Amino acid sequence: MDGIYEGITTALTTYNILMVSIGCFAGTFIGMLPGLGPISAIALMIPITYGMEPSSGLILIAGVYYGAIFGGSTSSILINAPGVAGTVATSFDGYPLAKKGYAGKALAIAAYSSFTGGTIAAVFLLFAAPALAKVSLSFQSSDYFALMVLGLTAVAAFAGKGKFLKAAIMTILGLMLATVGTDADSGVSRYTFGNLDLIDGISFLLLAMAAFALSEALMNVIENKKMSKEEKEALNKDIGNLTVTKEEFKEMAPVVGRSSVLGFFVGVLPGAGATIASFLAYGMERSLSSVKDKLMFGKGSIKGLAAPESANNAACSGSFVPLLTLGIPGSGTTAVILGALISYGIQPGPTMYTEQPALFWSVIVSMYIGNIVLLVLNLPLIPYIAKLLAMPKQLLTPLVIFFSLIGVYLVTFNTFDIYMMVIFSVIAVGLRLIDFPMAPMILGFILGGMMENNLRRALTISDGSLNFLWERPITATILVITILMLISPLISQFFSAKIKEEDR
Amino acid sequence: MKISKVCKNVALASCLVAGLVTSSVASKVESIHFLIPGGAGGGWDGTARGVGEALKKSGLVKKTSFENMSGGGSGKAIAYIIETASKSKNTILVNSTPIVIRSLQGVFPQSFRDLSLVASVIADYQVLVVRPDSKYKNWNDILKAFKKDPRSVKIAGGSSRGSMDHLVAAQIFQAAGGDPKTVRYVPYDAGGKALAGMLTGEVDVLSTGFGEVLDKHKKGQVRIIGVTSKKSIEGIPSFKSMGTDVFFANWRGFFGTPNLSKKRIAALNVVLKKMYDTPEWEVVRARNGWTNLYQSSSEFKTFLEDQEKTIGGLMKDLGFL
Numbered sequence: 001m002d003g004i005y006e007g008i009t010t011a012l013t014t015y016n017i018l019m020v021s022i023g024c025f026a027g028t029f030i031g032m033l034p035g036l037g038p039i040s041a042i043a044l045m046i047p048i049t050y051g052m053e054p055s056s057g058l059i060l061i062a063g064v065y066y067g068a069i070f071g072g073s074t075s076s077i078l079i080n081a082p083g084v085a086g087t088v089a090t091s092f093d094g095y096p097l098a099k100k101g102y103a104g105k106a107l108a109i110a111a112y113s114s115f116t117g118g119t120i121a122a123v124f125l126l127f128a129a130p131a132l133a134k135v136s137l138s139f140q141s142s143d144y145f146a147l148m149v150l151g152l153t154a155v156a157a158f159a160g161k162g163k164f165l166k167a168a169i170m171t172i173l174g175l176m177l178a179t180v181g182t183d184a185d186s187g188v189s190r191y192t193f194g195n196l197d198l199i200d201g202i203s204f205l206l207l208a209m210a211a212f213a214l215s216e217a218l219m220n221v222i223e224n225k226k227m228s229k230e231e232k233e234a235l236n237k238d239i240g241n242l243t244v245t246k247e248e249f250k251e252m253a254p255v256v257g258r259s260s261v262l263g264f265f266v267g268v269l270p271g272a273g274a275t276i277a278s279f280l281a282y283g284m285e286r287s288l289s290s291v292k293d294k295l296m297f298g299k300g301s302i303k304g305l306a307a308p309e310s311a312n313n314a315a316c317s318g319s320f321v322p323l324l325t326l327g328i329p330g331s332g333t334t335a336v337i338l339g340a341l342i343s344y345g346i347q348p349g350p351t352m353y354t355e356q357p358a359l360f361w362s363v364i365v366s367m368y369i370g371n372i373v374l375l376v377l378n379l380p381l382i383p384y385i386a387k388l389l390a391m392p393k394q395l396l397t398p399l400v401i402f403f404s405l406i407g408v409y410l411v412t413f414n415t416f417d418i419y420m421m422v423i424f425s426v427i428a429v430g431l432r433l434i435d436f437p438m439a440p441m442i443l444g445f446i447l448g449g450m451m452e453n454n455l456r457r458a459l460t461i462s463d464g465s466l467n468f469l470w471e472r473p474i475t476a477t478i479l480v481i482t483i484l485m486l487i488s489p490l491i492s493q494f495f496s497a498k499i500k501e502e503d504r
Numbered sequence: 505m506k507i508s509k510v511c512k513n514v515a516l517a518s519c520l521v522a523g524l525v526t527s528s529v530a531s532k533v534e535s536i537h538f539l540i541p542g543g544a545g546g547g548w549d550g551t552a553r554g555v556g557e558a559l560k561k562s563g564l565v566k567k568t569s570f571e572n573m574s575g576g577g578s579g580k581a582i583a584y585i586i587e588t589a590s591k592s593k594n595t596i597l598v599n600s601t602p603i604v605i606r607s608l609q610g611v612f613p614q615s616f617r618d619l620s621l622v623a624s625v626i627a628d629y630q631v632l633v634v635r636p637d638s639k640y641k642n643w644n645d646i647l648k649a650f651k652k653d654p655r656s657v658k659i660a661g662g663s664s665r666g667s668m669d670h671l672v673a674a675q676i677f678q679a680a681g682g683d684p685k686t687v688r689y690v691p692y693d694a695g696g697k698a699l700a701g702m703l704t705g706e707v708d709v710l711s712t713g714f715g716e717v718l719d720k721h722k723k724g725q726v727r728i729i730g731v732t733s734k735k736s737i738e739g740i741p742s743f744k745s746m747g748t749d750v751f752f753a754n755w756r757g758f759f760g761t762p763n764l765s766k767k768r769i770a771a772l773n774v775v776l777k778k779m780y781d782t783p784e785w786e787v788v789r790a791r792n793g794w795t796n797l798y799q800s801s802s803e804f805k806t807f808l809e810d811q812e813k814t815i816g817g818l819m820k821d822l823g824f825l
Contacts, residue, residue, distance in 0.1 A: 136700070137700065137703050137704045138704070139704065140701070140704050140705075140706040141701065141706060182664055183664070184663075184664035184665065184691040184693070185664070185665060185691060186664075186665055186666075187609075187664045187665040187666030187667065187670075187824065189611075196575060196576025196577075196579040196580060196583075196611070196612060197575050197576055197580065199576050199577055199579075199611060200574075200575075200576075200577065270696065270697060270700045271697060271700065322700065326700070326703070326725070327719075327720060327725070328696050328697075328699055328700045328703075329694075329696040330696070330697070330700075335694065335696060338696070339550070342791075342792070342793065343791040343792065345790075345791075347719035347720070347723070349719070349720060349723050349725050350723070350725055351723055411543065412543065412572075412573075412574045412575060413571070413572055413573050413574070414573070414574060414575045414580065416575065450693075453691075453692075453693060457690055457691070457692070457701075460658070460688065460690050461658060461690060461706050461707065463655060
């Protein structure tokens with residue numbers, strides 16, 4: 001308790017509040033640029049923190065981290081450019097909402113959900129961080145494999161109205177694209193056609209930008225709908241309006257609560273993280289909704305936006321559990337944070353919260369402050385940011401194309417990536433014209449690599465036996481949930497058919 | 505403030521004196537452009553930027569610049585420095601053991617021989633690690649279990665099969681008289697995840713870098729079984745001291761354009777060697793927990809040839825070549 005008290009006093013110094021505000025502010029802006037995610041944002045900030053106290057440095061970095069995640073959802077919602085894998089699910093419903101003219105509302109929902117997700121996760125951290133270290137180490141490769149399979153069921157959201165086959169084909173395409181590159185299990189390169197640039201596989205960012213942002217911009221050019229003045233005015237009337245009605249809040253509340261808890265626990269697992277958390281929350285909420293609400297998913301559902309947004313923020317805070325209590329980074333971002341910590345001369349581990357209580361707890365306490373700062377900072381800005389969409393298409397479209405291309409190039413400085421991106425976006429436009437959905441492809445791509453690696457690792461460990469599928473309780477439980485989620489629509493259909501028959 | 509200024513002046517003065525003394529041997533290094541074959545935040549990036557920071561802050565080099573060029577596991581950057589050799593005299597490429605491994609694997613057609621060797625700067629040894637409560641108490645226990653049934657000893661690592669974590673583990677077991685082919689290697693996506701995997705209990709042994717786990721060993725979170733250095737360090741026995749004659753150092757070093765003038769190489773060597781005595785380098789080194797391993801151009805060459813021979817032989821035995 002003394003430690004927590006010490007942490008609160010450290011976090012509440014004017015200097016540290018200033019740091020968390022600067023961090024959130026810088027993170028939000030860097031994160032908004034497609035291509036610059038939390039990793040680049042933090043890498044940019046680390047040199048600045050060298051002269052600071054470790055706690056202030058870490059507080060600043062943590063602020064940048066959730067600021068960047070939050071900023072990433074802004075570009076997902078406004079221009080369908082998810083620069084970070086954790087915000088892909090946000091674009092599923094956030095972008096359709098914005099397209100309908102509710103950009104302000106969508107951003108506001110994202111802000112409220114992120115705030116709640118982050119705050120709930122910080123409460124968990126405060127009361128249970130040391131105890132949760134055990135949870136971090138409870139999942140083995142076979143369990144992660146099952147978790148990825150469960151994540152894939154979120155595809156169902158895009159399979160509505162006779163599109164099932166198309167969604168399935170796109171998922172498989174995504175899984176196939178994930179196999180490009182060096183195979184970890186044998187060290188052999190697959191589908192690289194001897195091309196050096198493909199040895200590390202296709203980058204997520206490149207594929208997401210090509211399939212989402214670039215192809216969307218190109219579709220805008222092709223469709224080039226001429227709107228009458230009245231239509232335009234009607235569309236732009238609500239764009240900056242961020243009022244969320246009482247009914248909508250009521251609809252959101254349970255979704256945000258459930259997704260935050262789920263997101264936090266998935267974030268605690270070093271092999272999962274924010275992306276998986278957001279997909280699982282999205283899939284879960286869809287399964288739990290009524291038949292009528294289900295149809296809205298993927299077309300601008302408020303629940304479909306709130307769920308991944310609360311989950312990914314909660315997961316980000318959750319990922320601090322293995323980082324601080326075990327010294328294990330679960331993602332590229334937390335690996336960079338670990339590097340920063342080591343350069344301050346701090347080795348996180350099981351003894352950190354007893355040896356460095358002020359540092360440990362002040363970071364967690366600063367997360368509350370950070371979340372409040374994010375909300376206060378962003379709500380007044382939303383109307384202005386949302387107005388971006390009111391820009392004439394002739395201006396907006398080239399800007400989107402410019403920023404997506406530059407964003408991808410800035411990460412690798414490799415011109416091959418730009419060619420590949422252009423080719424992918426042209427293919428994506430072709431596929432969209434014949435009504436194939438892009439989201440299942442990106443879902444398959446993100447989950448595919450992790451699914452394969454975990455399955456093959458589990459197989460190596462079990463000497464090739466598949467027994468772990470039913471012998472490990474966690475694996476078996478998750479797989480049972482997966483099967484239930486897949487057949488539940490059939491069961492409910494069966495029952496509703498029966499009821500109808502009886503009615504006759 | 506005052507002290508650091510004095511330090512700077514002293515450093516500058518010593519630099520000037522050294523410059524005067526050595527100017528007859530080598531020309532001064534005005535600027536260095538670091539070419540980093542990986543993205544920001546990685547090991548190569550840290551090495552290049554750390555060395556650059558120390559050189560610039562200590563005044564040994566006036567101007568430093570950095571360029572990240574990932575792709576093809578260094579292949580892209582190597583091809584680039586060779587292609588643009590005539591205008592890249594100031595450029596040096598950072599790399600490490602993977603340049604040897606990947607060139608043997610044929611990931612890229614070039615090898616270290618196609619570049620000028622400048623020097624190696626730091627090194628990390630490789631270790632085998634277990635859980636503190638592991639059934640394996642020491643190297644002998646692991647070896648006994650391996651000799652009884654090689655399949656029973658599973659070794660985690662943070663990179664794919666055929667890469668460093670795997671090769672070094674295989675090298676250790678081979679040196680102990682085992683068949684490297686029977687080593688059961690379980691690849692993870694990253695070092696941190698491999699460590700987590702070992703701690704969950706799904707794998708018993710972890711092959712990783714010494715620097716990654718030293719602190720965790722000291723705090724009792726993991727136990728290091730042995731290290732691939734020649735002598736035991738920090739109370740941790742080397743494999744050699746336990747009767748398994750193996751040595752491996754994952755170096756990080758610098759390469760120049762092909763046919764870089766001897767004068768320039770010598771000048772770079774002088775500057776790098778001087779860097780070790782500066783307080784600025786000590787700050788960078790301590791911050792990252794690196795071990796110094798300076799090898800001049802000619803020593804570096806012998807070292808790389810040896811490493812290529814060892815690793816190449818091992819890869820043949822494992823069926824990768």
